Amino acid sequence: MALRVYRDLLRQAGYLPHPYLQAFVKGKARDYFRRHRNSPKPAKQIENAKKELRRLQKVNNGSQFAFMRLLRQAFGRIGRMKWELLKPHFATVPERDPIIPKVESSRPPTYTPTLLALVSSSISKSTDRVIPTKDILNPLPARADPASDEARLLGPLSLRRQKNMHRRFFLEQTRRVYPPLEVLRSPSSTEASTPIPQTGLETLSPIAMLHSLSLPAAPISRPSRSDDTDRPLEEPEYAVISAARKMRVHGRSKRWLRRRYRELLGQIPKIVVEDSTTTGEQERKSTKQKKREDRTPEAKETTITDSSRKVSVQWSSKLALNLSYTPPLRTITHKELAWIQKATELTASNPAASRRKK
Known part of the structure; x- marks a missing residue:
């Protein structure tokens, strides 16, 4: 049963419209079956493989939603590949001081220059909302400032809540970011x-x-x-x-x-x-x-x-569907160029005839 599903996946992958998509789906299927070769629940893994097979069949039958989902997966817009492409932009060494003294886990997330540019841009996000840089580095409400009116009325904001707000905001923004391919x-x-x-x-x-x-x-x-x-x-x-x-x-x-x-x-x-x-x-x-x-x-x-x-x-390209694009014109032939030159010469030699035509 598993071998038949695996062969069906490879067959459907061969019908995809580009060699890169074919290699991506075949490699994904190969890794999946190798990883779950000795699974204690093979029925569940086979059912997941059948679900992926049905998605590929929808792609090859012309489903726009299924085809765009496959493109986003293959080029790292969604799925595991997205986080692999974002990983080089994450900071390896924390640079900000901990919110709770002597508690290393309370350090706010560190934004590298490339990650900060991605988060603060509307080009690289799934939403059009543009967040200023100062709000990204400090997403806390006004109550976090002890001298604010909110802090005097409601009391100071807990340090643990400040740490959780920084962490949730970082995760929320990185989920919305499209990683660059180059x-x-x-x-x-x-x-x-x-x-x-x-x-x-x-x-x-x-x-x-x-x-x-x-x-x-x-x-x-x-x-x-x-x-x-x-x-x-x-x-x-x-x-x-x-x-x-x-x-x-x-x-x-x-x-x-x-x-x-x-x-x-x-x-x-x-x-x-x-x-x-x-x-x-x-x-x-x-x-x-x-x-x-x-x-x-x-x-x-x-x-x-x-x-x-x-x-x-x-x-990344002027051909992005978000931008207007004028397709290139057809190249003129020698014969067409000769006709245009002849018409120009006739018009210049006999301007009265051209006025009568108008």
């Missing part, structure tokens, strides 16, 4: 002066892969048999469709598949780390460039600056 270093900064956390996916270039999958394939002009000059001036890269691009979800169009990848790109932030010693002229240039690149009012970056580096959260 952490980039600005060209002006060096590796020694600006250390960055590594996610382990830098060699795979997942953002570039999703960007290419989200591009619409432009129509390719075929050369005419009678005229060898009827060729495009240059063949764009996005017109070359790989074998992975030709794979589709049953009952769904290629446009639907591209929009799902663009929807996923809207949940993947990008972190850029640079030296905080940037000159004023460079900052003004970068600000102007960002204003030109922003497509919508929602595409606002969040920047956190400390003593050694500056961390900014940006959109």
Whole structure:
């Protein structure tokens, strides 16, 4: 029974529209069956495997909800992989003093610059609420201040409650954060002066892969048999469709598949780390460039600056479904260019005829 379910999982994984998704599901199924090989309750484990099989069947039958759930799992938006991607951004050594004296477990959570930038940005969170940095570091009510009116009327806030509030707020915000797949270093900064956390996916270039999958394939002009000059001036890269691009979800169009990848790109932030010693002229240039690149009012970056580096959260791609996008135009052919030039020359030589047509 278990072997049949395992084979069905591998078969359904082979129908997925991208090699990365196929490898992710196959590896997940392989690890699951190896982990529960000697389980004392095999019936329960087989039932869970059947549930996963039904989800894969829904994906291959064209269910949008099931397909987006699989994409979020495969790229670390939900599930165990999300916390593995967030782990490099957590502080390994506590830097804040304990709230309760001589009790080490009462230390408030420490926010690294990258984690603080992710929590304080609306780009990298599942909610649009933007929380100021001062409220993140100190989420306590006014009663926590002994000199406040609330503390005088209701009494001081318990130190244990303050510790629990810090912990709950930290867990709540980290659950809402989308971890970045890549952490980039600005060209002006060096590796020694600006250390960055590594996610382990830098060699795979997942953002570039999703960007290419989200591009619409432009129509390719075929050369005419009678005229060898009827060729495009240059063949764009996005017109070359790989074998992975030709794979589709049953009952769904290629446009639907591209929009799902663009929807996923809207949940993947990008972190850029640079030296905080940037000159004023460079900052003004970068600000102007960002204003030109922003497509919508929602595409606002969040920047956190400390003593050694500056961390900014940006959109991972301009193809994210949250942003407006103008697809590239088709490349003009030599024959079409000749017709346009001829029409321009005729209009310039006989302006009266062009006025009569109008």
